[in-house]
Amino acid sequence: MNIVRSRLLALVLAAAFILVGCDIGGLAGAGGDQIKIAVVGPMSGDAATYGQDFVRGAQMAAEKINAAGGVDGKEIVIEQFDDRNDTTETANIAQRIGSDSSILASMGHFTSSTVYAAMPIYKANGLPLVVISASDPKITQQGNEWVFRVSPTNDLGAQATADLLVQQLGLTRIATFYLNTDFGKSEHQYFVERVQQNGGTIVLDEPYQPDTKDFTSGIIKLKNAGAEAVYLSSYYNDAALLIKQAVASGVQTRWFASAAIISNQFPEVGGEAVEGVITARVAQGENWEAVAAEYRQKYGAEPTPFVIYAYAATQAIAEAARQGGATRDGIRQGLEAIENLDTAIGPLSFDQNRQAIYTEFEFLIVQDGQFKPWTP
Amino acid sequence: MTEALLTVRDLWKEFDGIQAVRGFELDLYPGEVVGLIGPNGAGKSTVVNLLSGFHRPSRGRITFAGHDISQARPDRIAQLGLVRTFQHIRLFSELTVRQNVEVAAAPRLQISTIDVALRTRRYRREVERWRQEVDELLEASGLMAIQDRPAGVLPYGDQRRVEIIRALATQPRALLLDEPAAGMNESEAAALSDFLEWAQGRYGLSLVLIEHHLDVVERLCQRVIVMDQGAIIVSGTPEEVTQHPEVIRAYLGEAA
């Protein structure tokens, strides 16, 4: 009932917001110079929470920047687009964004698959794209000078976890499950290679399709694989369901997973079964914590990392416009020139492939329904 | 003279340019058995489809038991007591022979949900009466021995008989039978004639009988109507009709 009431309230608020928003939009359009940034991601469907966090992060950064006078007097404006997390729709949307000359930069596309679908279109339109979640390392190895990434690549976390398992914990017989997409396959591959380099054995190598809700066949194999640990290259929903169903089937093992499981939904959906699951993520400094605190205060919930990456991407684009000029190419050049910029993720620098440089990692464990820091 | 149960006046039916029925007329009296014969495509089944509400007439008027049924829906016509069988058998093939008949007899049960729940005396009386009716039909048609077999697996002749007694179980006042003896051999057709004769007497039924087996027609019908190309060409007693030159030419000559 509560949910129903809060939804109704949300609807009323949204309606009010649209009315007020139109008004402000009209004024701003008449008066001012803008830097319009497209935020693209799944705004509907299963993964809509990610898209929502993209927008929230970007919006929070834009408000902060605008309150401090904007970019040389120009206001940052965030416009959201829904790619439905679907590669076909992504191509359409990217084309629409690219051909809207009022948009100077874009950020988002949630998965590696959608980023791959969108990249050539941004290049063709000469519009910079900042990737804020997709984690396939090869994205920034394509030589596409219009694509930047502020979020970390999945090889880093996967390799850190592989080292932890084999070298520190001495768990050598390892089962893996991976989402059969660009993201899952590539992160899984980095994990497996590192495990094997470290002298461990992969005893089960089980792909599953997106949107799988029934992991029965894989779990039966897992029960009989004699694994000491399981590593999941998964998102939170799949990981939570897989672990939940495996535990209900009597599987007893230690669970590890990619950083993509970090979300409130993971312990929410997984419940008791996911207590003790461990994941690795890039270290989060003071700036990160400050944005997270602001988010908590504003939305009363724990932010996903994508809030922070969207926030940092917005800061980077603003700075790039300041340095390179408020044009598409100016922003691209400005991004390339960024060096130790103070952002939500800490000091931001890009390597020669336009990939943000990360060096430090930390481990988290699920305890009492929350992700908590953990040291081996 | 009593009044006709079913009267048909100037009945026409056109299917995209084909006049399937032209000016058909009929007076069917209570207890009367009328045969309807004619070569393939003469329009006999179309007449039955029109009378039973499966097709709408292009023109004409059909009255049954004082009601104008020219535009009525099939289930309404069946409720009034004018019931048909099909040239292509349509049984509830997963139900047993007995269940086919019971299901058709059940809607006449005079019981309410309360009677069912409390198993009242009325419930027991009604159910007993219902069983007896079904028993009687199964017995008379010779289907009692196979009453528990699924109707769909029976031989053709038996399926025909099931369809007829299922129609009888609704207690119609008039029955339209579209080639009930089709596909039967001589002795089966004779047994069917026996049964129809019994049923007609037992329930005081009126019958319209479309049939290619002429011995069945000659034995049961008081009157025969001959159709060709949608129109009535002759009508009269079986003897009159079979000797009529036009019938011999149009129909018997061809069939013989």
Next chain:
Amino acid sequence: MDSVTIPVLVDQLVSGLAIGGVYGLVALGFALIFGVLRVAQFAHGEVYMLVAFLVLTALPALPLGGFSQFGLVLVLALFLGAAIGLAVERVVFRPLMAAPHIAAIISAIGLSIALQYLAAFLWGAELHPFVLNWAPGNLTLGPATIPAFKVVIFVTALALLAGLQLVLRRTQLGRAIRATASDPETARLMGINTIRIIAAAFAVGSAFAGAAGVLVAALYGVVYSSMGIAALVKGYTATVIGGVGNLVGAVISGLLLGVFEVLLESYVSPKWSDAIIFALLIGVLVLRPQGLLGRAIPERL
């Protein structure tokens, strides 16, 4: 390829039968409604989804321990399913009885979409955990250890299906339903009140969808607004394979489909299992429209 051992195979078969039992429940309900109405109830999966959500919402109010909570949830799901089914029949299908079938089919598809949006709006589009107080643990079956809950699901599904068979075979209402499913037009001619029969079929078929919905929710531990689609696809496939109008065939092919699916995922590839099942569906529709186990199809779905 992994070696096939007896424990693994037993585990796979039991899992297949559990989910197959659920498919059977969905398929039977779908087939029952299609049989008497001759229109595909494409919102059947949403009945299953709505019941799962409603039960999830009611769970905190049912703080019973163990098996009694499971029993109560099942009964509640049956009643909720029946109620929703009756409402859907009355509001959507009955007014369209005289309209061409395509109108009813389009309305059913529209209803399916509308109900998904409604659920996403009321409860949210994310996954919602569904956990019963009852965790029956594991069963040892010879060399295999299998989750007891899967056996419970299979047994529950079979009990419901057997109960319905009893009703359909032994009661007058059941016979009238079967007669109507076999030939609605003739049933009407025989004086059967087919409007009442259709409503009854909706109530029973949707009750089964409701039961299937909570069984799946408890099995996978999750409820979500698009869950009805998968159920409908599997139920529809089982109905077609079993032969439309063949209720026993729908149940048997539901069970077989569950087992087949687990084996495909295990020994072929999870990537291809849905595609193979879909190809099977198309193949049956084209080559043997009366179904692998069935008799002549009365009308195309």
